[in-house]
Amino acid sequence: MxxxxxxxxxxxxxxxxxxxxxxxxxxxxxxxxxxxxxxxxxxxxxxxxxxxxxxxxxxxxxxxxxxxxxxxxxxxxxxxxxxxxxxxxxxxxxxxxxxxxxxxxxxxxxxxxxxxxxxxxxxxxxxxxxxxxxxxxxxxxxxxxxxxxxxxxxxxxxxxxxxxxxxxxxxxxxxxxxxxxxxxxxxxxxxxxxxxxxxxxKARAAPDLSGSWRVIGNRPGKGAFQGVAVLAGKGNDAYGVKMFLFYADGSKANGEGEAILYTGYEWRASVTLDGEDTLQVMAVSAGGGEMSGRWFLEDPDSIGGDIVLARAGKGAAARIMAVFPPHIRIGETATLTLHGVGLGGDIDLGSDVSVDRIVSRSSDIIVVEATASGSPGARTVVAGAAQGPDALMVYDKVDSIRVEPAYTIARVGGGAIAPVPAQFEAVAFMDGPDGVPGNDDDVRIGVMPAQWTVGNHGDFAAALDDAKFAGAITQTGLFEPAVAGPNPARPFSTNNAGDLAITASVDVGGQSLQGTAQLIVTVQRWNDPPIR
Ligand code: HEC
Ligand code: HEC
Structure with missing residues (x-):
């Protein structure tokens, strides 16, 4: 064939x-x-x-x-x-x-x-x-x-x-x-x-996306980033792209690339950021004021995360795009950074969250010291005309930890085809109104630092000790699969595929809470077309 x-x-x-x-x-x-x-x-x-x-x-x-x-x-x-x-x-x-x-x-x-x-x-x-x-x-x-x-x-x-x-x-x-x-x-x-x-x-004209844009995104394993993109139209829906990104952990990633707008809203960009080749697949909103989707490494494309761009500069709609970090504990005083466009006027962090001090402010970024009290739940954050619905989560305590994604695959590799890693995050939840963990009314608080371990998922995996052979996880939650091919050290010389339990342990006020995901480590994908 x-x-x-x-x-x-x-x-x-x-x-x-x-x-x-x-x-x-x-x-x-x-x-x-x-x-x-x-x-x-x-x-x-x-x-x-x-x-x-x-x-x-x-x-x-x-x-x-x-x-x-x-x-x-x-x-x-x-x-x-x-x-x-x-x-x-x-x-x-x-x-x-x-x-x-x-x-x-x-x-x-x-x-x-x-x-x-x-x-x-x-x-x-x-x-x-x-x-x-x-x-x-x-x-x-x-x-x-x-x-x-x-x-x-x-x-x-x-x-x-x-x-x-x-x-x-x-x-x-x-x-x-x-x-x-x-x-x-x-x-x-x-x-x-x-x-x-x-x-x-099809009757509509494609929007002109030239100009400056605010960027909010996430790189699982590293954290949230924000920054600015400058898009320069070159005619026929082709664009030059420049990006200046700042991670919440203090690191930076700058770069440039090119993009094409297809069908009036399908944004496809290839941007080299801090030496890494990335692809960005986004859908532009009907008014042309926002685009959102996923960015990922060209190879392996399993590494990447969500990204949103909102038009900035003169005439742009005011909005709060994100709060870093997006959560605050009741009784805690924390430094919060509001990111968005057109952030003038009075700052309101929602009921029972007081702004103790404005550390600095511009039309894009506001840094405040804030204290939370009252009851847990999402708060709408406001700065003048800019609104961020449910942008801040107020929580009383972390009740459970979930590993996201809860189920995914990685692929062994080496030689002709590079391995495909899997990236996990440990996410804290409150139990929600019913007080029971693990169901739909749980409230998502946000990503927490964790310690990561790999175990066997089920009896068959334990019998073959997949956890020993299929790969290893780093302390940023990155699972790196083992090499492809038969392994004489394993029963039946099977390959290094495996069925694994990935566990995150999070320290919550001196207590360790754990969450587990399932990871299937399977063989290479030899035919990998643009639409799988
Ligand atoms: C036996 C495996 C198999 C089954 C079953 C199958 N497909 Fe496919 N399909 C393929 C392969 C292989 C391709 C070509 C992949 C490529 O071009 O990369 C394909 C391609 C396609 C494409 C893209 C073709 C193009 O060029 O636009 C569509 C759409 C599609 N299949 C729909 C279907 C539908 C509808 C059915 C059910 C009636 C179906 N497939 C069942 C294997 C399968
Ligand atoms: C040498 C003959 C030949 C040429 C030239 C050719 N095609 Fe085809 N095309 C076929 C045949 C045969 C089929 C039906 C079998 C198939 O789908 O592969 C087909 C099917 C298709 C289909 C239907 C596929 C589907 O998903 O069901 C599309 C669309 C198409 N071709 C597009 C193109 C385009 C665009 C070009 C020019 C770049 C092109 N073809 C040039 C032979 C050709």
């Missing part, structure tokens, strides 16, 4: 960014050159239909990553020849003219943001077994086609991978019959080509 090879994929994951950049900077309008490229590179196999659309291509809508993967498949499977610049311009053109509206991607952004360990919310179990056992369900839910086009898509699957019918969860049912009748019908209803959301969205 032909498959993607690793070097091509490595190019692919950054492809949309790098080559698209060159292409959209070209003088010819991206729209027009897109049509020219379609005719030159695609129409030899895909006819123009009577209504002017191109067969197959004109009958589908998808994300930038979806279009890029599609073109990659045309190159690998059907020998299409296309330059990097043309491919970038085509991804831009197709995403702009046949993309998805913000409401159509909202539930599935985790796959674009390359978040790991996500449990997908699939409409029903049958659809999951049929269409989400080789790849994510989000890959399907991020495409729009009518029933007849979903049928053709099923034909491509069966033609390309005839063994599908005979695999587990394929031979217990009439897979092909379902895949070519019921499933396309259902998908055509759930995800049709035409939608009001898209019709309304």
């Amino acid at each position: 032909p498959r993607f090879n690793r070097p091509l994929l490595r190019a692919l994951s950054v492809f949309v960014l790098s080559s698209g950049m060159a292409a959209v900077a070209a003088p010819a309008g991206a729209q027009q050159s897109g049509e020219v490229i379609l005719d030159a590179r695609c129409s030899s196999c895909h006819d123009r239909l009577a209504d002017g659309r191109i067969s197959r291509i004109g009958e589908i809508r998808k994300t930038p990553e979806g279009w890029d993967m599609n073109i990659a498949r045309m190159i690998i499977m059907h020998g299409v020849e296309i330059t990097s610049e043309e491919r970038g311009a085509l991804v831009k053109h197709l995403s702009d003219t046949q993309g998805l509206a913000p409401s159509e991607t909202r539930d599935w952004r985790y796959i674009l943001e390359r978040r790991s360990g996500v449990f997908e919310d699939i409409p029903d179990e049958d659809l999951g077994v049929m269409c989400a056992r080789c790849h994510s369900y989000a890959r399907t839910a991020l495409q729009r086609r009518d029933e007849a086009e979903w049928v053709k898509h099923a034909h491509f699957h069966q033609g390309q991978w005839p063994t599908t019918e005979y695999q587990a969860l394929g031979r217990d049912r009439n897979w092909w019959e379902l895949a070519s009748t019921q499933v396309p019908k259902r998908l055509g209803e759930l995800y049709p080509l035409q939608s009001e959301a898209w019709d309304n969205w």
